[in-house]
Amino acid sequence: MTIGLFILLGVVIVYVGAVRSQSATSSLARIQEHGRFAIEYMSRDLRQAGYTGCSENDQIANVLNGTPWWSNLASGALRGYEGDEVYDGSAFGTADGERVAGTDAIFMLGGDGAYYEIEDKPSGVSANFKLADLHNLTKGSIVLICDPQQTTILQVTNSNTANRTIVYNTGTGTPGNCTQRVGYPVPETCTAASGNSYEFLGLARLSEFKPYGYYIGRDSNESTGLSLYRTRLNVTDTSTEAGPVSEVLIPGVEDMQIVYGVDTDGDNNIELFKDADAVSDDDQWSQVRAVRIWLLVAGATQNVLESAQTLSAPFAAHDTSDRRVRRVFTSTIGVRNRLP
Numbered sequence: 001m002t003i004g005l006f007i008l009l010g011v012v013i014v015y016v017g018a019v020r021s022q023s024a025t026s027s028l029a030r031i032q033e034h035g036r037f038a039i040e041y042m043s044r045d046l047r048q049a050g051y052t053g054c055s056e057n058d059q060i061a062n063v064l065n066g067t068p069w070w071s072n073l074a075s076g077a078l079r080g081y082e083g084d085e086v087y088d089g090s091a092f093g094t095a096d097g098e099r100v101a102g103t104d105a106i107f108m109l110g111g112d113g114a115y116y117e118i119e120d121k122p123s124g125v126s127a128n129f130k131l132a133d134l135h136n137l138t139k140g141s142i143v144l145i146c147d148p149q150q151t152t153i154l155q156v157t158n159s160n161t162a163n164r165t166i167v168y169n170t171g172t173g174t175p176g177n178c179t180q181r182v183g184y185p186v187p188e189t190c191t192a193a194s195g196n197s198y199e200f201l202g203l204a205r206l207s208e209f210k211p212y213g214y215y216i217g218r219d220s221n222e223s224t225g226l227s228l229y230r231t232r233l234n235v236t237d238t239s240t241e242a243g244p245v246s247e248v249l250i251p252g253v254e255d256m257q258i259v260y261g262v263d264t265d266g267d268n269n270i271e272l273f274k275d276a277d278a279v280s281d282d283d284q285w286s287q288v289r290a291v292r293i294w295l296l297v298a299g300a301t302q303n304v305l306e307s308a309q310t311l312s313a314p315f316a317a318h319d320t321s322d323r324r325v326r327r328v329f330t331s332t333i334g335v336r337n338r339l340p
Contacts, residue, residue, distance in 0.1 A: 002209060003313065008115045013214055014015050014143050014204065016110060020125065026036075026274040026298025026299075026301075026326070027300060027301055027325040028325055029185045029246050029328070030252070030300060031246070031252070031273045031298070031299055031326070031327045032060055032327070033073060033252070033324060034250045034251070034297050035254055035268065035295060035297045035327060035329035036329070037250060037300045038228055038249065038250045038253060038295055038315055038329070039293070039295065039329055039331045041230070041249060041250075042292060042293060042331075043227065043331060043333045044293055045108055045210075045214075046108055046333045046335060046338075047112045047333065047334070047335070047336040047337075048078030048108070048111070048112075048113060048152055048210065048215045048337070049077040049078045049080070049108040049296060049335050049337060050109070050110050050142050050335065050337035050338060051111045051112075051113065051144045051207070051337050052110070052111050052151045052173060052205075052207065052246065053111055053115035053144065053146050053206070053207040054146035054147060054151065054203075054205055055148060056171075056338075057148070057151065057173070058073035058151060058155065058317070058338065059148075059149065059150035059151070059184040059185075060073050060150070060151050060152075060184070061150055061151070061152040061182055061183060061184040061186050061196075062074060062152075062153040062180070062186060063152065063153065063154050063177050063178055063179050063181075063182055063186055063187065063190065063195070064153060064154065064155060064177065065175040065176045065190075066175055066178075066339070067197070068090075068175055068243075068314040069088045070088070070107075070109070070211045070213075070231075070233065070243075070244050071112075071123065071142065071153055071175075071209070071211070071256070072084075072109075073109045073144075075150070076109075076110075076111055076231070076285040076286055077108060077109050077156055077335075077337070078104070078106075078107075078108050078285060078288055078291075078335060079107045079279075079285060080105070080106050080107075080258055080260060080275075080276035080279065080291075081104060081106065081107075081128070081215075081276055082102055082104060082275060082276040082277045082286075083101065083102040083104055083257075084101065084102070084141060085276065085277070087099060087105040087107070087152040087213070088107075088271070089105070089107065089213040089244060089246055090215055090217060090229065090231070091206050091230040092104075093218070095129070095218060096218050096219060096220050096221075097111075097215075097217050097218065097219075097229065097246055098217055098218050099215050099217050100216045100217065100218065100226060100255075101165045102255075103214075103215065103216035103256050103257075103275065103281065104256050104257050104275075105116055105213065105214065105215035105256075106213065106214050106215075106217075106291070107211065107212070107213040107214075107231070107257055108211065108212055108213070109209075109211045109237055110210060110211075110337070111144045111207030111208060112207050112208040112209075112210050113121075114207065114208075115205045115206060115207040115217075116133055116134040116135055116205065116206045116207070117131070117203065117204070118130070118131060118132065118135070118145070118204040118205065118206055118207075119131060119164070119198065120133040120287070126180070127167055127168050127170075127180040128166065128167045128168070128188070129145075129165070129166055129192070130163070130166070130167055131164040131165075131166065132164070133257060134161060134164060135161060135164060135166075136161065136236060137156055137159050137161075137166065137208065138159055138237035139156055139157060139159050139173075139209055139237040139238075139240045140155065140157075140173060140174075140233060140235040140236055140237045140239070140242050140244050141155070141159070141207055141209075141235050141237075141242070141296070142154070142155055142156075142167075142208070142209040142233060142235070143156060143206050143207065143208055144206065144207050144209050145157075145200065145204060145205070145206050145337065146200075146204065146205055146206075146207075146329040147180070147200045147201050147202055147204045147205075148201070148202060148203075148205065149183045150181040150182075150183070150198070152184075152198075153175050153209060154168045154182060155168060155173050155176060155177055156168060157173050157176075157177070157239075157240055157276050158335040160203075160238075161255065166206070167334075168180065168182075169183050170192045170317045171192070172238070172240055173240035173241065173242075173244075174240065174241040174242065174243065174334055176299040178190035178191065178192070178194075178195075178197065179191065179192055179193075179194055179195035180192070180195075180291055181194070181195030181198070182194055182198050183195065183196030183197055183198030183270075184196065184198070195322065209233065210232075210233065210333045211231075211233055211244070212230060212231065212232055213231030213232075213244075213246075214228060214229070214249075214256070215228075215231070215232070215246075215256070215288065216227035216229070216253060216254070216255060216256050217227050217246070218261050219248055219251060221248075221251075222248075222251040222252055222300075223252075223263050223300045223302075223320045224251075224252050224254055224298045224300070226251060226252070226253065226254045227248045227249070227251045227252065227253055228248075228250040228253035228256070228295070229243050229246045229247065229248055230246065230247060231245070231246045232244065232245060232246075232247075233274070240272060242255070250297075252297055252298050253295055253296070253297050253298075254296045254297070254298050254318070254326075255294075255295070255296040255315055255318060256293065256294065256295055256296075257293075257294045257314040257315075258275075258276065258291060258292065258293050258294070258305075259272055259273040259274060259291075259292045260273060260275070260276065260279050260288045260290070261273050261289050261291070261292065261303075262274055262279060262284050262287050262288055262289070262291035263287045263288075263289045264284070264287060264288075266281070266287075268289065268339065268340050270289050270290055273292060273334055287323050288334055288335060289334065290332055290333060290334045290339050291332070291333050291335065291336060292330070292332045292333075293330065293331055293332075293333070294314055294315070294328060294330045295327070295328070295329045295330070296311070296315045296318060296326060296327075296328055297326065297327055297328075297329060297338060298324045298325070298326045299324045299325040299326070300324075301324065301325075302322045302323060302324055303322070304323060304324060304325050305323040305324070305325060306323075308320040308322075308323055309323075309325075309326055311326065311328065312328065315328060324339065
């Protein structure tokens with residue numbers, strides 16, 4: 001009987017070890033997949049920050065009513081938020097989708113990588129133009145129109161894919177256009193009768209405006225209770241309405257920390273990396289040339305490891321007592337539209 005008990009104990013020990021090993025392997029595979037996917041998505045969006053379809057210029061005419069925070073390209077194509085700083089895309093809180101205090105957030109603005117050439121340009125106060133090719137833009141879309149002199153942000157209020165015409169009237173849509181006069185600068189008090197007329201010169205292009213944001217938010221559907229959320233622009237063509245929405249992108253991402261590579265002397269080389277507070281204090285967002293991101297991704301199963309993990313900076317203080325498998329992913333991404 002004693003020998004049988006020892007044999008049974010050995011079998012149990014082997015079985016428990018095999019189950020734990022299998023759980024650890026499964027968690028690691030899940031973590032690897034989620035971490036790579038998150039870095040890939042963020043890298044793609046960051047590289048598009050500041051893209052308009054034309055050369056970079058400082059004359060940004062935003063004729064959207066109220067200049068919503070998610071459209072304010074004139075204040076910079078890139079904006080970071082430290083762990084205690086308010087991010088407009090989501091408030092701090094404990095409900096699903098609300099941001100986790102102590103985790104960084106980032107928001108980036110720019111056009112889609114594709115662009116359309118404009119065949120018949122708007123002039124004076126006319127509120128329509130024709131593209132050179134067929135398009136898939138809908139009513140409510142937010143677009144960038146640019147030439148070598150300026151870039152204008154406006155909302156499409158009517159779209160005809162058959163004859164390639166785009167219309168941008170006032171008095172309709174959300175947020176809607178405050179004027180049909182699309183020249184720079186836009187008056188601080190913008191009305192249908194105000195503004196500066198402008199005729200786009202030379203080669204004019206249009207691209208769809210694509211702002212994106214990333215933050216760590218609460219997620220009751222995920223075993224860790226945390227996920228990486230992505231803020232994007234949602235367009236409803238039936239009501240000609242456009243506005244930001246946030247949705248889960250990657251489950252199990254528990255923390256995100258970010259620093260920014262700053263070119264302080266204008267030579268297109270990064271002199272130092274700073275956190276969001278330091279960049280904001282120095283008013284250097286336009287000088288950011290690269291973004292370095294750390295993501296902490298956790299497995300779905302608790303008590304997989306024999307002891308709690310010891311994590312390195314910047315996650316050394318993170319609680320790992322639940323003995324999940326965790327891994328840190330890091331990447332440095334160049335802001336392509338600001339590099340030579």
